[in-house]
Amino acid sequence: GESVGLHLPTLSVQEGDNSIINCAYSNSASDYFIWYKQESGKGPQFIIDIRSNMDKRQGQRVTVLLNKTVKHLSLQIAATQPGDSAVYFCAETMGGGSQGNLIFGKGTKLSVKP
Amino acid sequence: DVKVTQSSRYLVKRTGEKVFLECVQDMDHENMFWYRQDPGLGLRLIYFSYDVKMKEKGDIPEGYSVSREKKERFSLILESASTNQTSMYLCASRSGAGGFEQFFGPGTRLTVL
Numbered sequence: 001g002e003s004v005g006l007h008l009p010t011l012s013v014q015e016g017d018n019s020i021i022n023c024a025y026s027n028s029a030s031d032y033f034i035w036y037k038q039e040s041g042k043g044p045q046f047i048i049d050i051r052s053n054m055d056k057r058q059g060q061r062v063t064v065l066l067n068k069t070v071k072h073l074s075l076q077i078a079a080t081q082p083g084d085s086a087v088y089f090c091a092e093t094m095g096g097g098s099q100g101n102l103i104f105g106k107g108t109k110l111s112v113k114p
Numbered sequence: 115d116v117k118v119t120q121s122s123r124y125l126v127k128r129t130g131e132k133v134f135l136e137c138v139q140d141m142d143h144e145n146m147f148w149y150r151q152d153p154g155l156g157l158r159l160i161y162f163s164y165d166v167k168m169k170e171k172g173d174i175p176e177g178y179s180v181s182r183e184k185k186e187r188f189s190l191i192l193e194s195a196s197t198n199q200t201s202m203y204l205c206a207s208r209s210g211a212g213g214f215e216q217f218f219g220p221g222t223r224l225t226v227l
Contacts, residue, residue: 008154032214043118043204043218044157089156093214100214101147101172104157 008087012111019077021108023090028071030092034102035064035075039086047075047088077110085112117141118219120205126225133192135222137205143217144210146188148172148180151202151221163188164210195226 036044121136159172
């Protein structure tokens with residue numbers, strides 16, 4: 001029979017609040033990480049990246065935190081807006097060649113309540 | 115801006131048909147990728163290519179093949195479509211000159227009846 005997919009983790013926040021989306025990555029040798037945003041009906045779009053020699057990086061309204069000790073990545077969105085509603089994926093990679101390919105997390109669905 | 119385009123947004127095919135999904139990028143990227151995306155399973159890599167006429171299997175290549183005759187174009191082929199290949203197919207490209215960010219197309223939602 002047809003398999004049933006797993007439900008995505010969902011985060012629901014009020015407009016204007018801060019959002020924190022978490023990701024546990026799999027490989028301690030990974031040295032580069034990306035967050036992607038995927039709106040309904042569209043392909044994933046780059047948000048922000050971070051290298052393993054950093055533990056924090058800030059962009060416009062977004063901050064990525066990296067904790068290599070526990071292999072954890074988080075994306076913080078300040079003053080969340082309705083346009084932030086999307087599925088967010090983290091991705092990791094170990095470097096060049098085929099190891100430069102990205103390994104994607106399952107994603108978290110962010111819903112912003114007006 | 116990098117632009118990755120896919121030939122169709124929606125496609126409906128019948129079991130056993132041969133299906134071609136086309137992807138074109140306009141930034142002279144060396145690397146191109148095909149993924150499928152299913153609810154709760156994330157993005158799974160089907161095939162990738164580092165150069166013209168070069169291809170490598172990803173994590174789930176069974177039932178698929180690819181073609182890269184020109185640098186800007188990467189085609190995914192379903193030799194004999196089956197219902198379990200109903201999915202969203204995403205193409206991506208990446209520069210070979212440092213950086214690991216992949217740029218994605220809008221996706222093709224394929225339904226196999």
